[in-house]
Amino acid sequence: MRAVVLEEFQEPLQVQDVERPEPESHGIVAEVNGCGVCRSDWHCWQGDWDWFGYRPDPPHILGHEPCGTVVEVGEDVESVSEGDHIAIPFNFACGKCDLCRNGHENICENHVGLGFMNEAPGAFAEEVHVPHADINAVPLPDSIHPDTAAGIGCRFMTSYHAMAHRGDVGNGEDVVVHGLGGIGLSAVHIANALGANVIGVDLFDEKLDKAESLGAVETVNASEVDDAAKEVRDITNGGADCSVDALGIETTCLNAVNSLKKGGRHVQVGLTTSEEAGKVALPTDEFVAKEIDFRGSLGLQPSRYSEMLDMIKTGKLDPTELVSETISIDEVPDTLAAMSDYDTMGIPVCSDFS
């Protein structure tokens, strides 16, 4: 089968012919219907994130945002059948540890990151293996077209968890999203659907325009003001209830926490770059004085996909709004290369693997 293979960090990615996967007894193999192209693939390709455990030994197939159709089922799998349409979260869980059994599969003790770790070759490929499929293969209702689900496996579901669960975003709250890539724009759309007044912050006008079309009530171009956080505090009369750093660089993280009002809560979704290497200096005394909460947010539990899928079914959420273009597998390397200059918009989806 054809697949996008990382042969050497930072060197051009290649589309190669590789062996198709075989299911483990607890796993399934899915034909990939679509797979989003994400800045996280770019980080993995650059060789960032060894501090996070997301640095596979090449050669390794990239891609972590797939949806698919089940084509082969391991002998111990009970709840998934051939022909099922499934969403596939990137945060594979074991289903057996305490965290999994208590509804926190996204931070499973035995977490395996699809496309980021040796154990889980990725989904820029005709077929992908899903381990522990009874927990990690999320059935899609018939009413949700497989194409609609192509973008939800990482950024959309990550933003859902960040806004609905970790951010606990509610009606009428001011929510500021710093960094309007795929995660940030998804967060704008989802926070708006949850009833918040959303402010989007980025450096690029076209991303700010997109945020407005997705429901942002205000936007700030951080390249045109001295202090983006102060702009947000002014717009919100003292600060946002909830801030999101959807990018993970020092500037967006600090701007996000500095956008908050007293008692506010910050949700960190973006992982840092090689520049920060996992660490950003934060104004901790202000966290004390203002009783600021700093919350991490990783992926979404498969067991809570149904909440998000219900909102997609009823039209309150529409992941296709985030899909900026559909591309073929041969275009994935160039699309990832364009991310070096932040020159992509929304969620490009690879949907042609021939």
Ligand SMILES: [Zn+2]
């Ligand atoms: Zn587990």
Ligand SMILES: [Zn+2]
């Ligand atoms: Zn992703």
